[in-house]
């Protein structure tokens with residue numbers, strides 16, 4: 568029977584990456600996507616920008632919206648300080664199952680809480696489920712029409728504090744026009760655009776980094 572692309576990506580990790588070595592997992596996925604099949608991971612070029620933001624923020628609490636196969640989950644978790652926690656939301660059971668195995672192969676399961684469910688349902692439950700007060704960093708990489716409603720939901724649920732950082736993928740391609748318009752015009756955020764390219768291509772894309780001002 569036919570395998571899925573996430574299943575083929577996991578097989579490439581298990582074949583080419585070293586257990587417990589996050590960088591080798593990232594490298595194996597990037598090689599798979601360049602040489603075999605394109606997939607919607609943030610990729611190595613935008614991934615370096617993601618790494619630099621994570622390192623700069625040095626967050627204790629991180630929320631990722633849209634795990635997919637766990638590529639950015641592994642990149643982020645591999646850079647976190649010892650007690651830090653990354654909560655990642657993924658509502659497709661097949662993708663969640665693959666991501667769990669990718670995260671485990673990287674040896675990062677202790678730093679990552681993968682929640683299988685929809686962001687709209689689980690953002691309001693973050694405090695009660697994980698005792699999270701606020702997030703230091705949020706990485707938005709899920710359906711592009713969910714970026715704005717989920718950002719407003721995080722504001723309403725009091726999950727952002729003065730200085731919380733939102734980092735959004737794909738603000739050019741596929742694009743998140745309503746989110747960009749809101750975040751760049753809101754007096755409650757200060758935003759910065761990082762020009763880059765769509766993963767594994769020469770197509771223009773970029774990340775938008777926004778600081779919540781309270």
Ligand SMILES: O=C(NC/C=C/[C@H]1O[C@@H](n2cnc3cncnc32)[C@H](O)[C@@H]1O)c1cc([N+](=O)[O-])cc(O)c1O
Pocket residue numbers: 607608609632633634635636656657658659662684685686687708709710711713736737740741765766
């Ligand atoms: O569409 C893109 N990403 C959507 C990502 C979607 C992933 O996040 C989950 N999800 C969605 N809403 C969710 C809400 N709650 C939980 N999981 C959710 C989906 O089950 C999927 O695993 C995309 C597309 C391109 N592209 O070139 O076409 C490039 C990219 O970098 C992209 O990120």
Ligand SMILES: [Mg+2]
Pocket residue numbers: 607608609708736737
């Ligand atoms: Mg993306």
